[in-house]
Amino acid sequence: MKAILLDIEGTTTDKRFVTETLFPYARERIGSFVIANEDDAAVSRAINLVRGAMADPTAPVEAVARELELWIDADRKEEPLKMLQGMIWEEGYRDGTLRSHVYADVPEALARWKAAGLRLAIFSSGSIAAQKLLFAHTEAGDLTRSLDAYFDLTTGSKREAASYEAIAGALGLPPEEIRFYTDVPAELEAAREAGLEAVLVERDGPIDVPGTWRQIGNFTGERP
Numbered sequence: 235m236k237a238i239l240l241d242i243e244g245t246t247t248d249k250r251f252v253t254e255t256l257f258p259y260a261r262e263r264i265g266s267f268v269i270a271n272e273d274d275a276a277v278s279r280a281i282n283l284v285r286g287a288m289a290d291p292t293a294p295v296e297a298v299a300r301e302l303e304l305w306i307d308a309d310r311k312e313e314p315l316k317m318l319q320g321m322i323w324e325e326g327y328r329d330g331t332l333r334s335h336v337y338a339d340v341p342e343a344l345a346r347w348k349a350a351g352l353r354l355a356i357f358s359s360g361s362i363a364a365q366k367l368l369f370a371h372t373e374a375g376d377l378t379r380s381l382d383a384y385f386d387l388t389t390g391s392k393r394e395a396a397s398y399e400a401i402a403g404a405l406g407l408p409p410e411e412i413r414f415y416t417d418v419p420a421e422l423e424a425a426r427e428a429g430l431e432a433v434l435v436e437r438d439g440p441i442d443v444p445g446t447w448r449q450i451g452n453f454t455g456e457r458p
Contacts, residue, residue, distance in 0.1 A: 238347050241357060251335035257306060334367075357401060392424065
């Protein structure tokens with residue numbers, strides 16, 4: 235084994251931190267943020283992507299803001315939404331309002347794997363910028379020094395084998411030399427199809443999943 239690939243929600247981080255802290259924080263601010271920053275190049279690009287999804291290239295920014303709020307409510311995994319959420323969360327992390335949750339076994343596991351010479355990477359639906367912010371501002375301190383690479387939906391869907399093949403290519407490793415941890419059965423299937431070793435993480439108890447998988451409750455004792 236040469237690399238570890240990690241999901242975030244339900245794997246390194248309690249889903250409730252995302253659903254009860256991060257998402258509401260962005261939901262409360264996204265409308266005013268988009269309207270106030272529509273002339274910013276990155277925000278403008280995101281706005282135009284939303285307009286494209288709305289099939290209305292001239293939609294006023296207020297309508298775009300409302301659409302984004304609806305996407306958050308529906309837990310949509312859309313690239314422009316993830317981009318904007320990352321920008322909003324950055325403000326919260328920078329001013330100290332936000333601190334990320336990671337499970338207690340995560341910092342030690344990252345350090346153990348790193349000491350063993352493994353490359354460590356993240357694959358999440360959140361933007362790469364948001365991933366870096368999350369791990370830089372955890373309750374356990376800055377964990378980014380342990381992480382080598384980050385992948386988001388610009389690589390592809392987490393439920394498609396091609397995404398994991400692309401990650402293996404980016405890491406310069408054969409797929410069978412990469413172990414992927416997640417709590418989502420469809421992601422396990424996609425990773426295994428691509429040739430990765432896939433491990434089911436059951437932080438909150440057993441998950442009903444078809445097939446045979448190695449299952450763990452935490453990273454304690456997980457070795458290279």
